[in-house]
Amino acid sequence: MIDLRSDTVTKPTYAMRQAMAVAEVGDDVYREDQTVIELEETAAEILGKEAGLFVTSGTQGNQVAILTHTKRGQEVIVEADSHVFYYEVGAMAALAGLQTRPIAGMHGMMPLDEIAKAIRPENIHFPQTGLICLENTHNRSGGTILPLSYMQSVKELAVQHHLPVHLDGARLFNAVAATGISAAAYAATADSIQICLSKGLGAPIGSVLVGSRTFIEQARKWRKMLGGGMRQAGVIAAPGLIALTQMRDRLVEDHVRAKHLAKGLANIRGITVDVERVETNIVIADVSDSGLSTEEFLTVLEQCGVLATAFGGSLIRFVTHLDVTDDQIDDAIAAVAFATRMR
Numbered sequence: 001m002i003d004l005r006s007d008t009v010t011k012p013t014y015a016m017r018q019a020m021a022v023a024e025v026g027d028d029v030y031r032e033d034q035t036v037i038e039l040e041e042t043a044a045e046i047l048g049k050e051a052g053l054f055v056t057s058g059t060q061g062n063q064v065a066i067l068t069h070t071k072r073g074q075e076v077i078v079e080a081d082s083h084v085f086y087y088e089v090g091a092m093a094a095l096a097g098l099q100t101r102p103i104a105g106m107h108g109m110m111p112l113d114e115i116a117k118a119i120r121p122e123n124i125h126f127p128q129t130g131l132i133c134l135e136n137t138h139n140r141s142g143g144t145i146l147p148l149s150y151m152q153s154v155k156e157l158a159v160q161h162h163l164p165v166h167l168d169g170a171r172l173f174n175a176v177a178a179t180g181i182s183a184a185a186y187a188a189t190a191d192s193i194q195i196c197l198s199k200g201l202g203a204p205i206g207s208v209l210v211g212s213r214t215f216i217e218q219a220r221k222w223r224k225m226l227g228g229g230m231r232q233a234g235v236i237a238a239p240g241l242i243a244l245t246q247m248r249d250r251l252v253e254d255h256v257r258a259k260h261l262a263k264g265l266a267n268i269r270g271i272t273v274d275v276e277r278v279e280t281n282i283v284i285a286d287v288s289d290s291g292l293s294t295e296e297f298l299t300v301l302e303q304c305g306v307l308a309t310a311f312g313g314s315l316i317r318f319v320t321h322l323d324v325t326d327d328q329i330d331d332a333i334a335a336v337a338f339a340t341r342m343r
């Protein structure tokens with residue numbers, strides 16, 4: 001199977017398996033796991049923050065950050081297609097007691113004037129704005145990159161209003177690989193950042209949340225409440241360290257393959273792809289002109305040995321990653337061409 005559903009499907013490399021076997025471990029709730037400590041410090045250093053916290057998933061990292069930044073009854077400004085709003089099971093409402101203020105974005109960017117208008121002034125009737133969330137790269141927009149200048153402008157606005165900014169940087173290193181801008185430069189525009197080790201970087205499990213030392217101390221307690229206090233977690237932090245230190249540079253290969261896939265798909269009659277918008281490792285194809293529904297389309301693709309994801313309406317998402325070869329991309333293009341001839 002050529003699995004293009006997500007970059008989360010990668011299997012740990014041989015080096016990662018080896019590192020797991022020999023990892024130094026201890027009880028991490030007692031802060032005695034040296035491998036976890038090394039992972040947290042490494043992530044903090046790369047992102048230019050004081051401290052890091054190893055969490056079980058990107059969702060846990062985002063929600064721990066949101067819980068740490070806010071108080072119940074506050075309002076959080078989020079992009080309407082953001083992961084924290086769209087894909088985190090309503091956690092902001094259910095766990096943090098927050099109201100969300102979704103703003104429609106362009107390629108993942110909420111217009112600055114819309115953010116400014118959404119920030120609540122003091123009024124007896126109003127909830128208090130507690131946080132602004134950004135996402136880079138932006139998943140549902142097709143892995144698009146938020147420009148650094150845009151993030152700096154959002155930060156300036158937030159500072160004017162004494163608001164913290166949380167960056168969902170699940171795929172921040174894809175933005176770094178594509179632009180050459182450092183992760184620390186992006187991270188400087190946010191108070192907290194969540195990065196995924198288990199996507200393009202290829203680790204089997206986990207994310208790291210980074211921020212100031214005080215913030216991470218408080219976040220550690222929220223993580224414990226959510227059941228994320230782990231014991232000999234060095235066995236899963238070890239592949240995370242390899243992901244963070246050795247796998248960032250190879251993300252450009254995924255981007256080249258995604259561009260190749262996008263161009264190939266764009267040449268097929270019945271398929272619409274905005275090739276210009278393929279900035280990282282995600283390709284979104286519209287299959288409406290093929291005459292097939294997304295379900296029918298995905299079924300034919302699967303029969304051809306290709307897996308992709310339904311992405312709402314007539315859209316299908318393909319994601320390139322560590323375990324996909326150039327030949328497999330060509331096979332995937334051929335499978336899509338075959339599917340369009342099915343009707």
Ligand SMILES: *Cc1c(COP(=O)(O)O)cnc(C)c1O
Binds near residue numbers: 058060083135139170
């Ligand atoms: C994948 C992803 C996450 C986290 O997902 P988990 O499955 O919880 O690890 C968060 N934000 C974005 C933008 C993502 O793409």
